Amino acid sequence: MGRFRVRKQKMAETPTRFYCNYCQDELKAFSVRCCECTDFDLCLQCFSAGAELGSHQRTHDYQIIDNALLACGDKEWSMSEEYLLLDAIETFGFGNWADVASHIGSKSPTEAREHYDSNYIHGNLGKAAVPEKPSFKVQDHTGPEDGPLSPSLRATFTPVEMSLADQQELGYMPLRDDFEREHDNEAETLVSNLAVTNEDDDLDITLKLIHVDVYTSRLKERQRRKKISRDFGIITAALSSTASKTKDQKDQKSTATPVPKKKPSKEETELKEKMKALAQFQTGKEQEEFFENLQKEKEIRARIKELIKYRRNGITKIEEISEYDEAKSKRDKRKEGKKKIVDKSKRSAVISAKKTEPKEEPKKDDREIVEDEFQAIKASPGFNYLSDREKRLCSSMKMKPARYITLKTVIIRDHLMRRQGLPCKTRYPSNLDKSHRKRITNYLTKSGWIKVS
DSSP states (O other): OOOEEEEEOOOOSSOOOOBOTTTOOBOOSEEEEESSSSSOEEOHHHHHTTOOOTTOOTTSOEEEEEOOBOTTSOTTOBHHHHHHHHHHHHHHOTTOHHHHHHHHSSSOHHHHHHHHIIIIISSHHHHHHSOSSOSSOOOOOOOOSSSOSOGGGOOSSOOOOOOHHHHHHHTEETTTTEESSOTTTTGGGGTTTOOOOTTOOHHHHHHHHHHHHHHHHHHHHHHHHHHHHHHTTHHHHHHHHHHHHHHHHHHHHHOSSOOOOOOOOHHHHHHHHHHGGGTTTSOHHHHHHHHHHHHHHHHHHHHHHHHHHHHHTTOOSTHHHHHHHHHHHHHHHHHHHHHHHHHHHHHHHHHHHHHHSOOOOOOOOHHHHHHHHTTTTTTSTTGGGSOHHHHHHHHHHTOOHHHHHHHHHHHHHHHHHHHTTOOOOOOOOTTOOHHHHHHHHHHHHHTTSSOOO
16 A cells, blocks of 8 residues: 555535445545545545556555535534544533544634534434423422522431530531441442443342342331431430439539439330330330320239229128238248148157167168169250160160160151151261160160061
């Protein structure tokens, strides 16, 4: 190929059409003009194929001609400049005309702005792309310069009143209702790396939407906890706990007889723990009233049962209750005194009988003999769960009942799995004697626990 020079051809008043001398196609964009032949133009396809015609040779010098002009009528802009304009606006953003003009290279910022406004906004392209009346409603959230940034998006909650020092100590911003470290602070990692690309299939998109749903549910839980903290005063309670302790200590020193607080019972503490599930549906005051009403109901029910008991014993007046309780306590004391006397007399009679009886060696019955036989394993765990035959077997092998029960369970379980056709691999303890395992298997077979196939 010969040397080439690039030249831009400006549009005349009446655009001139150019045609390829080889294939006769119209040259609408770039073309190649021979510098040695007279009025000889080729399209890019014919030039790349090395077309030769007449006196034209492929080794001749050539120049690149830009025949592409703006279709909307601007004579000073070529197609390459249009491409650079649109690419610069997409890269640097609309309104950054200095960088756009620098990207084009041959136009000033004013020329770039005026050309884009006249053709792409107010011209035919703009009218075709942007309708005069938009089909959707746009709401302007911007406010005045001295006002909030978004007046229509004001907070729907009442901010917690706190001093600047308390905010810094707690790490809480009351106007934004945000903590420096939120509940489930790592929830944003679920969606921080999510990105939808053209290569994603339906399964990938579904999985990413599931991540977004999980992230949304965790955000809802975070907002629910913050709402409960505001409504129940937990945020201010965290700060006031230290101050209240100091104040109580000062009050106790200043007052001679401090009033002790009633310590809640175990039942009250358990009831409050169960009621925490209702905290998301009630305010702090409502929950406290609800707890007090439950306590009153409990006391009333107990009082009703007590009055029913008095009525069954013939008490019909409140004045008679004290006499009844006094008489009942005296009667209970007399019964306890008689019971102590009887128990004391029985013990003295048994002691005197033992002293008068001749001392003879007690004869061991069969039960005592059996117990002596199992004396070595009687105190071991699991002894009471064995039958007499199993006790004799363990005693003869000097095996602890708990170890025998474990081996028995393993052998029966493996036998059932083999009967069902399931694969199993029995793993006995490494220190188990084979003769002991054989004796246990024979005993289970004779007793009907397992069957030999």
